Amino acid sequence: MQALPPAVTFPAAAPAAAGKPVIRFIEVGLSYGQRRILEGIDLDIWRGEFVSIVGPSGCGKTTLLRLIAGLARKDEGQVFYNGADVREPSPDVAVVFQDYSKALLPWRTASGNVALALEAMNVPRKEWADRIGSLLDLMGLFKDRDKLPGQMSGGMQQRLQIARCLAQEPKVLLMDEPFGALDAITRQSLQDEVLRIVAERKVTAFFVTHDLEEAIYLGDRVVGMAANPGRIAKSFVVDLPKPRDQLTTREHPRFLAMRHDLFSFIKHG
């Protein structure tokens, strides 16, 4: 049995950035009947931070995301966004849903799907064409602007969903296993696109995934959850150099050490 690399230590939490956290969970708990979904969740997320949430199925990581989005209820504790209790969806917060086929309007073209968000934000109609064009261009979908979701690949549909989220000009981007249904190559290119967009737009990102490497690759911080009841069991800062790169980052000794650590945490708790 080989010993773990002992020299590696991980800071437990992000260095407290200036000001207050953007998102703050205080002692949040939730039950469905007898089943305890979340218990004692305390989590602060700072402006511009990219937080990856990993954990086994049923550990409540998606519920955590839905609480920030204002889509789920809680039994105990508080969830704050910018210091205010979250009671309903905020215009600042966009959600990339896991199942793109159920999150896009199948009868609207790519442009039409982005337009839905612009309409929701009450953007004047004369600005739509420009905004839709630049968003689709950003996501590499400009030439597909007149295609229906059913005529697009899974990767393109998820790009389109991200484009629609960006049309909201969100300050917080919540992503619920957005690349889970995509093939490895598509997934890697979308990972890099998300990193680029989040950095360019200085968006705070909350990324739920069950892919441990993806969590480390993307995150400034990785939060590991355990199930029954869902709770935060691990949290560490990813001090890998930026910009991240699919080859060198994934071969970085720190990456491998964190990966090792996270795998054994998920396996053994």
Place this chain on the structure above:
Amino acid sequence: MRANQPVIAPSRMSQGFDPRNLVLPVVVFAIAEVLALAYVPADSFSLAAPHDVAVELVRHLADGTLMLATAQTLGAALSGLGLGGGLGLVFGVVLGLSPAADRLMSVTVETLRPIPPAALIPLSLLVYGFGLRMELAIIAFTTMWPVLVLTRAAIRETEPGLIEVARVLRLSAWRTATRIVLPGAVPRIFVAFRLAAAISLVVAVTVEVVANPRGLGYGMMLAAQSLHPAISFAFLVWIAIVGWCFNWSLVWLERQFFARRGAE
């Protein structure tokens, strides 16, 4: 392929015409002709040879009788469908969107819906007398229910994922209904209308046969009562042709519609 779109079975008519489909009708027609020549006297009051039926069909087409009757029947069917389908659509949307309204109305709907259209004939006759209006009222009443029920179901079964998108985008109730719920229900509403259209023709002819002195049903009934089986059969054949064309145009409309929407 989009998994969340209701799949509508492709129409048989889209598969092109196969001449082999004519074999059975031609054989039946020939046997009927032979049997009629052998056993049915030319002045029979109950049956007619196919060639006599064909002669009467051409004659009644030529003198305009059939065209007038067809216009009356189709006019009643379509205007009844417009009225009944329109009401069904409005009620279906309201009941689909509002669970409270649906609870309030469910007993009423489930009580009225199973009333057979023929049972309304005496009442409608009493209220409106003979003519277009009594027929239209019965067709409207009958076609309203399938449109109402299917529209209500289509709206209730809106993809929950899309409702969540609407919530995250903070769409108003009006926009959620008009941008997401209704467009999503359109394909199934279209199917409901196609179903109701077929019913409207059936009910129109039934009402004409039973009570109303106008249209194709009445023409067929009158010929039978005045002991002209060939004319009665000619009307029947013509009703079948009209019904086939009617359904074909509905399928055609539906296909135009989905082609425009880009469904494959």
